Amino acid sequence: MKVVAIGGGTGLSTVLRGLKNHVTEPARPAQFQPEITRLTAVVTVTDEGGSSGRLRRDFRILPPGDIRNCLVALAEDEQLLTQLFNFRFSSGRGLRGHNLGNLILTALTNLTHDFAKAVRLTSEVLAIRGEIFPATLSDVHLKATRSDGSVIRGERAITKTRVPIERLQIVPSRCRPLPETLAAIHQADLITLGPGSLYTSLAPNLLVQGIARAIARSRAVKVLVCNLMTQPGESRGYSAADHIRALHEHAGVKLFDHIVLNTGKLSGALLKRYAAERAAPVSLDLDAVRKLGVKPLCANLLVEEQVARHDSRRLAKLLLSLAKPRTR
Numbered sequence: 001m002k003v004v005a006i007g008g009g010t011g012l013s014t015v016l017r018g019l020k021n022h023v024t025e026p027a028r029p030a031q032f033q034p035e036i037t038r039l040t041a042v043v044t045v046t047d048e049g050g051s052s053g054r055l056r057r058d059f060r061i062l063p064p065g066d067i068r069n070c071l072v073a074l075a076e077d078e079q080l081l082t083q084l085f086n087f088r089f090s091s092g093r094g095l096r097g098h099n100l101g102n103l104i105l106t107a108l109t110n111l112t113h114d115f116a117k118a119v120r121l122t123s124e125v126l127a128i129r130g131e132i133f134p135a136t137l138s139d140v141h142l143k144a145t146r147s148d149g150s151v152i153r154g155e156r157a158i159t160k161t162r163v164p165i166e167r168l169q170i171v172p173s174r175c176r177p178l179p180e181t182l183a184a185i186h187q188a189d190l191i192t193l194g195p196g197s198l199y200t201s202l203a204p205n206l207l208v209q210g211i212a213r214a215i216a217r218s219r220a221v222k223v224l225v226c227n228l229m230t231q232p233g234e235s236r237g238y239s240a241a242d243h244i245r246a247l248h249e250h251a252g253v254k255l256f257d258h259i260v261l262n263t264g265k266l267s268g269a270l271l272k273r274y275a276a277e278r279a280a281p282v283s284l285d286l287d288a289v290r291k292l293g294v295k296p297l298c299a300n301l302l303v304e305e306q307v308a309r310h311d312s313r314r315l316a317k318l319l320l321s322l323a324k325p326r327t328r
Contacts, residue, residue, distance in 0.1 A: 001036050001325045004188045004220070006135075006211075008044035008066045008201035011194060013073035014309060015225065016041055016130065018316030020074050023129040036320075039130035040184040041070045042177075042211075044204045046142050046170070048155045051088075051098045055106050062115045062134055064105035066201075071101065071119075074128035081126065116178060133184075136208045138175035144168050144199065155200045159233045168199050168250060170207040177208050185211070188220040190323035193255075195227045195310060198243060199234045203250045212251035221323040224259045224294070225315065228301075228308045232278035240296070241288035248292070258295045258322055260315070261286075264302030274308075297322070 005015050016039070024035040045062045047053065052063035068085065075082045085101035101122075108118035119132055143153050146163040158165065185191060196202050206212040215222060224247065226240050235243070240261055248254055261284050266274070274280060289296045299318055303311045 001189045001320070001323065002038040002040075002184070002187050003036050003190045003192070003320075004040045004042060004184050005192045006042040006202075006205050007192075007194055007196040008047075008205070009196045010069060011196035011201060011225075011227070011310075012041060012043065012066070013069040014195070014312050015192060015315065015319075016070055016073040018312030018314075019319070020129040021313065022316060022320060025129070037325075038184070038187075039074070040181075040188075041074070041130060041132045042135055042181050042184075042205060043067050043070055043132060044201055045134045045136060046140055046155050046200060046204045048141070051102045053156075054098070055102055059106050059110065060139070061106055061109045062137070062139070064102045065099070067119055067132060067134065068099060068101040068105065070132050071122055071126055071128060074123075074126075074130045074132070076127040076129060085126065131180075131184075133178050133181045135181070135205045135211065136175040136177055138172065140175050140204075140208075141171050142168060142200065142204060143171050158199055159197065159231070161233050162236075164236075165199055165234065168203050168207065170204055173207070173209075175208055177211050182210060182214050185214040185218050185220075188218055189325050190319065191215055191218060191220045191222045192225055192319060193223070193247070194225040197231060197234055198227070198238070198246060203247060206247065206251040206255075212253060212255065215255050216251070216253040222255055222257050223297075223319060223322060224256045225310070225319075226259050226261050227282055228262050228310065229274060229279045230282055236278060239283040239285045239288065241285050241292060243282070244289065244292050244294055254293060256294050258297050259289060260301070260318060261296055261298045262301045262310070263298045264300035266302065266308055267304060270304055270308060 022036045047063035052065035056063045072082045087100045089095040144165045145167045303309045
């Protein structure tokens with residue numbers, strides 16, 4: 001089976017961490033069924049905050065943070081080497097707040113003059129089970145029109161908005177994906193999008209020219225992994241169907257066959273903590289989902305830590321149960 005996982009932030013790395021356990025390797029006996037022969041991650045590159053934002057401004061490179069998260073998630077050994085790669089400096093003028101992995105990707109990009117090659121070389125060092133492509137190699141930014149007609153620019157402003165977003169745009173609009181991304185989508189048996197921030201991790205990938213069209217044309221099973229919680233800025237009050245509508249509208253075409261929805265219940269303490277931030281569990285309006293031509297798939301996928309997360313192993317098994325390898 002060939003799988004393409006699209007997204008950004010910690011949501012995509014959660015999906016990848018589960019799927020990598022199913023990747024077939026010549027030296028490793030089969031442990032899970034079905035096996036994945038090719039796992040491809042397509043990662044958004046619109047981050048402008050934190051370490052990634054600083055490196056993006058100082059070195060004029062694509063933001064490395066989400067790529068780094070995916071590299072660590074797919075690494076063969078998530079112990080010493082990946083802990084080192086994820087190490088964040090807590091002091092030091094100029095270093096404070098930076099991840100070592102972000103700095104390594106920045107250094108390799110400057111040495112090779114090619115961000116995609118830097119990602120590939122780092123993938124080899126970490127011996128990852130899969131391949132990672134940035135959604136585009138263009139220096140892109142986000143612009144959003146809100147329901148009151150006002151326009152805001154940049155990922156950070158979009159995450160903090162209190163006025164609902166009506167339309168998202170990527171600037172420049174004529175940015176293109178890597179040819180390898182389109183080839184992977186064409187050959188895929190399963191394509192997943194999410195979980196992740198609706199307007200800053202998921203929709204931006206669909207605005208890169210050719211990606212939404214390639215997904216729509218693919219014969220793969222296409223699955224949206226819905227967020228567990230709404231976000232106070234981007235998706236406050238959004239139901240499961242609202243997430244589908246927003247993504248289909250921005251793609252300009254129907255994409256999804258299934259949506260994965262969590263039925264696990266959060267503890268009272270965590271619900272209270274989220275409520276203080278004006279966030280709540282995504283409501284499961286199943287009839288509205290079905291009317292959009294999307295089949296809901298409900299399961300308890302919740303893991304409670306300091307925040308609510310998807311259980312990566314349970315999620316991976318559920319996703320792989322939806323698709324079978326095609327005869328080519």
